[in-house]
Amino acid sequence: MTIPASWYLIVAALLFGVGAFGFLTRRSALIMFMCIEIMLNAVNLTFVTFAHSLKDIGGQAAVFFVLVVAAAEVTVGLGIVVAVFRRRSSTAVDELSELKG
Amino acid sequence: MLATYAIPDVIVFVVASALMLVGAVLVITVKNPVHSALSLIMTFFGIAIAFIELDAHFLAAVEIIVYAGAIVVLFLFVIMFLGVDRPDVDTGEPLVGQRPLAALGVLITVAGVVVMMAHSHWVTGASSASTNGIPSQGGNDNIKALGTAVFTTYLYAFEITSALLIIAVVGAVILARKERSLDLVGEDA
Structure with a gap:
């Protein structure tokens, strides 16, 4: 008997939780981007698990597009990190408080 | 078990x-x-x-x-x-109680997702339009089925991703390059 889908779904939920916690607590913009990747991958795992259990390739096609969007997002995001680092010499998001009222 | x-x-x-x-x-x-x-x-x-x-x-x-x-x-x-x-250097907590609140929020989210999974039943009747009833399979059939889905049902989305990637590349270049002419007032290092 194969592993039930719910096991993978629970692991994906835990993985998303770890990524979300890291995103909320870490200061470095680079680490926050890595946490976004972890969360995206947790969702990808959910998609693939459902594609497997529901016998539907649509879930895998969705993961394909998530991959493309994640690649684009990382490219632009790291470009922003580089641009901010030029000004601030730091990747800490606490430094970006110019709009504080 | x-x-x-x-x-x-x-x-x-x-x-x-x-x-x-x-x-x-x-x-x-x-x-x-x-x-x-x-x-x-x-x-x-x-x-x-x-x-x-x-x-x-x-x-x-x-x-x-x-x-x-x-x-x-x-x-x-x-x-x-x-x-x-x-x-x-993660120096302390600029926001009071950020870590406990983050942990609490994440815990509620994960617990909510798990409880929702436990209590919901997934409809497995009709498959989506993507496959026309072709089940997903392993091996070469997986690649064939995925390719068929991406290049038929999701063709427009696939074409739009090419525009997205071009925009991302151009945006990254513009963001990351050194602006010499526009940056006279900045303290560019």
Whole structure:
């Protein structure tokens, strides 16, 4: 008997939780981007698990597009990190408080 | 309980889950950004193993090539380029009670998702329009089915992703290059 889908779904939920916690607590913009990747991958795992259990390739096609969007997002995001680092010499998001009222 | 399932499947599941979760926890706990990036590779390998177990062979290969290859290398390149490969100083908590609140929020979210999964039943009747009734299968059939879905049902979305990638590349170049003419008032280093 194969592993039930719910096991993978629970692991994906835990993985998303770890990524979300890291995103909320870490200061470095680079680490926050890595946490976004972890969360995206947790969702990808959910998609693939459902594609497997529901016998539907649509879930895998969705993961394909998530991959493309994640690649684009990382490219632009790291470009922003580089641009901010030029000004601030730091990747800490606490430094970006110019709009504080 | 474990004995009711095939032992190889259980081993693959445990190894993949351990790689994923340990890698993810290391990403958010270690101080050095380079170590975080390497832990991220560990997470991606775990996910790729799970994808293979779930008959998504093409996506498993893409996971390694794109994520563990391209994206992590991009992270490492930026880390080295900026010279922030020294231990990150997480000085205290600027917001009072940020960590407990974050932990509480994450706990509620994960518990909510798990409870929702336990209480919902998934409709398995009609498959989506993507397959025209073709079930997803492993091996070459997986690649064939995925290719058919992407290039028929999702053709417009696929074409639009090319525009998205061009925009992302142009945007990254504009953001990351040094602006000499427009930057006279800035304290550009």
